[in-house]
Amino acid sequence: MAGLQREVDPEYLFSGVPRRQVFITGSEAVAEAVKRANADMAIAYPITPQSESMHLVGDLFAQGYLKDYYRGENEFAVMAAVHGASLGGGRVFTATSGPGTLRAMEMFPVWAGSRQPIVCAFMCRGVSLPPSIQPENIEMAMLLDTGMLMFHAEDAQDLYDLILRAFVIAEQPDVHLPAGVFVDGFFVTHTRSAVALPPDDLKLPAYDPRRAPVPTFDMETPPIRIVRDPLLNKSNFISYSANASWHQEIVAAAERARKHIRRYMGGLLEVEDPYAKIFLAASGTAVSQSREALKVLRSEGIRAGLIKIKSVRPFPTEEIVAATAHAELIVVPEFNIGGWLAREIKAAIDNNRRVVGGPRLFGGMTMPTELIVNEVRNALDWSGAKRPDLRAGI
Amino acid sequence: MSTKIITPVAEFAELLPQEYKDLVAHGPYNERRSVRDLGTFKEIVDEHPHCAGCGVALAIRLLAAALPSPADTLIVGTPGCSFFALVQAALNYSNTAFGNQNAVASGLKRMLQIRFPHIHKDVVVVAGDGGIADIGLDLTLHSWFRREKITTIMLDNEVYANTGGQESGMSRQGKVLNMAPQGKRFPKIPVFELAKVSGCVYGARVTVASPHRVGRAVRNAILLAREFGSTYVQIYTPCPTNMKFSPDQTLKVARKAEKDHYTHEEFMSAEAAAYLARLKAESKEMRE
Numbered sequence: 001m002a003g004l005q006r007e008v009d010p011e012y013l014f015s016g017v018p019r020r021q022v023f024i025t026g027s028e029a030v031a032e033a034v035k036r037a038n039a040d041m042a043i044a045y046p047i048t049p050q051s052e053s054m055h056l057v058g059d060l061f062a063q064g065y066l067k068d069y070y071r072g073e074n075e076f077a078v079m080a081a082v083h084g085a086s087l088g089g090g091r092v093f094t095a096t097s098g099p100g101t102l103r104a105m106e107m108f109p110v111w112a113g114s115r116q117p118i119v120c121a122f123m124c125r126g127v128s129l130p131p132s133i134q135p136e137n138i139e140m141a142m143l144l145d146t147g148m149l150m151f152h153a154e155d156a157q158d159l160y161d162l163i164l165r166a167f168v169i170a171e172q173p174d175v176h177l178p179a180g181v182f183v184d185g186f187f188v189t190h191t192r193s194a195v196a197l198p199p200d201d202l203k204l205p206a207y208d209p210r211r212a213p214v215p216t217f218d219m220e221t222p223p224i225r226i227v228r229d230p231l232l233n234k235s236n237f238i239s240y241s242a243n244a245s246w247h248q249e250i251v252a253a254a255e256r257a258r259k260h261i262r263r264y265m266g267g268l269l270e271v272e273d274p275y276a277k278i279f280l281a282a283s284g285t286a287v288s289q290s291r292e293a294l295k296v297l298r299s300e301g302i303r304a305g306l307i308k309i310k311s312v313r314p315f316p317t318e319e320i321v322a323a324t325a326h327a328e329l330i331v332v333p334e335f336n337i338g339g340w341l342a343r344e345i346k347a348a349i350d351n352n353r354r355v356v357g358g359p360r361l362f363g364g365m366t367m368p369t370e371l372i373v374n375e376v377r378n379a380l381d382w383s384g385a386k387r388p389d390l391r392a393g394i
Numbered sequence: 395m396s397t398k399i400i401t402p403v404a405e406f407a408e409l410l411p412q413e414y415k416d417l418v419a420h421g422p423y424n425e426r427r428s429v430r431d432l433g434t435f436k437e438i439v440d441e442h443p444h445c446a447g448c449g450v451a452l453a454i455r456l457l458a459a460a461l462p463s464p465a466d467t468l469i470v471g472t473p474g475c476s477f478f479a480l481v482q483a484a485l486n487y488s489n490t491a492f493g494n495q496n497a498v499a500s501g502l503k504r505m506l507q508i509r510f511p512h513i514h515k516d517v518v519v520v521a522g523d524g525g526i527a528d529i530g531l532d533l534t535l536h537s538w539f540r541r542e543k544i545t546t547i548m549l550d551n552e553v554y555a556n557t558g559g560q561e562s563g564m565s566r567q568g569k570v571l572n573m574a575p576q577g578k579r580f581p582k583i584p585v586f587e588l589a590k591v592s593g594c595v596y597g598a599r600v601t602v603a604s605p606h607r608v609g610r611a612v613r614n615a616i617l618l619a620r621e622f623g624s625t626y627v628q629i630y631t632p633c634p635t636n637m638k639f640s641p642d643q644t645l646k647v648a649r650k651a652e653k654d655h656y657t658h659e660e661f662m663s664a665e666a667a668a669y670l671a672r673l674k675a676e677s678k679e680m681r682e
Binding site: 040041043067068070072073074076077078080081082083084085086087088089090092106107110113114217218219220221222223224 | 510
């Protein structure tokens with residue numbers, strides 16, 4: 001019951017209390033997270049595959065877990081309304097998908113520029129490239145430089161965990177930035193899996209606007225005259241400089257999020273078999289497929305490790321450099337045509353010819369493990385190295 | 395808001411600019427001010443970088459003076475000319491993306507109702523004709539359909555002024571403007587009429603040539619939005635810079651419009667009318 005929930009320390013909710021396993025969809029996992037998030041308000045707009053999550057959040061409102069909820073008129077309006085609600089000093093949640101993300105695009109830098117800890121779930125799907133409602137995460141590439149924190153969930157368990165952790169990380173006074181929790185639509189949202197949940201009579205502590213590093217927009221928080229001289233529309237060095245330093249502060253705030261991500265998410269990435277020479281590096285459901293591919297590779301006597309990237313923004317540059325220091329081959333399977341994760345990794349490490357971007361699946365195509373395995377085999381053949389323990393020289 | 399939050403500590407007081415000290419001592423936060431009192435108190439908008447003779451700047455000055463509770467008023471706007479004075483107003487003002495204002499105001503109003511259930515926090519959209527009638531029309535109408543308890547004020551200069559004088563949906567038919575090199579081919583968008591059928595409980599069409607009327611319309615609109623739902627005020631704010639008339643002719647242009655295509659009109663729901671009548675009777679009683 002909503003009225004009987006009690007606020008507990010986030011770490012207790014995350015790992016201090018025994019969990020019970022349930023068999024639910026990714027969409028239901030979103031609702032389970034929002035139920036325990038102590039959110040004030042959520043605003044929704046339908047789009048497949050996101051809709052079901054926000055229906056369930058609507059049900060939570062009807063049950064008293066949220067204080068307000070409505071269906072907006074389009075995604076731009078929803079993201080704008082969420083911005084307004086957050087300005088008013090409360091905790092807000094919304095979600096969208098693919099074309100909805102693009103339609104709302106103008107608002108994401110506004111959230112970051114206004115230093116708002118809005119949490120938005122992105123149930124990624126194709127955009128009109130050509131039109132597709134099927135799973136792929138090209139929209140993530142388009143959000144990389146909006147200033148928001150970006151966490152990529154592998155499965156429903158991750159999705160549940162990351163949404164709650166996103167609120168806590170995003171709301172840290174030295175961060176106070178929006179956080180997107182991304183998941184590959186359908187694969188996770190529409191399938192059932194085992195998710196371990198803490199009791200639902202526990203919730204996060206309420207958002208405290210007095211801890212915000214920017215004044216709340218409520219005519220209660222000084223200074224009421226926020227801007228004496230507008231940064232915008234002035235053609236002089238001072239205004240450019242003020243704008244630039246504010247912008248830099250957003251980037252710096254995302255940097256400061258790293259320590260909180262390590263604390264609450266156990267790191268920006270996870271590494272399996274750190275001494276391997278071959279790695280599969282992935283985020284989202286491509287991680288799950290990589291786990292399957294690893295089994296095949298190992299059965300063939302090829303030793304390979306796994307790098308699961310959980311935080312895409314901030315990007316785990318140092319961690320990847322360290323994890324791949326002795327790697328000779330890094331294969332990056334992705335659910336999009338652009339290969340944004342491979343680009344990110346290539347930009348982070350030296351000798352980036354070690355990175356093979358692929359396989360890339362999109363338009364709803366699934367990622368059979370053979371494709372990942374073949375990518376590794378091909379790279380090894382091409383390098384002339386038949387055995388992974390020999391230096392591949394690629 | 396309590397004036398305590400804007401009152402500086404003694405050690406800091408001397409460091410503040412005179413205009414800030416004036417706001418604390420003689421601002422409009424403590425006692426009710428109106429358009430009639432202009433010149434007798436420290437206004438929340440004073441300096442601004444608008445062009446000479448700007449109708450928008452005048453309308454903002456009037457509406458700022460007419461706010462029933464400036465200490466609890468939050469203005470949401472858009473980029474554009476209205477930005478210039480509002481960003482320097484001594485109240486919370488936000489503008490972000492062009493056209494999102496009524497959605498931002500919807501979310502903001504609802505959150506403030508959650509956080510301050512016993513205080514009227516007035517959320518007022520102040521934006522130009524381009525922001526409301528063109529790029530923000532769908533969000534404006536939907537906020538009205540939803541009966542959001544916000545006031546929308548259009549500063550209608552019948553042109554995109556800040557970007558250099560382009561045609562807007564509110565420009566008059568036939569007017570030659572940038573992006574309408576052969577003259578505008580369709581009439582003004584009937585936003586005022588749309589307000590009537592879209593759920594607004596109160597609407598007023600006024601010009602800056604009638605300052606008291608502007609003040610009354612703004613006050614009525616905000617008081618009624620608190621109780622009943624969306625309200626709309628459309629103010630004609632002539633633009634000397636883009637319409638190429640002398641800056642000292644603004645009021646004359648507005649006065650002429652008032653007789654011509656910008657006649658005064660007001661509508662309100664029956665319950666809104668009853669409420670205003672009750673307020674009037676109460677304030678008369680208090681005076682007597």
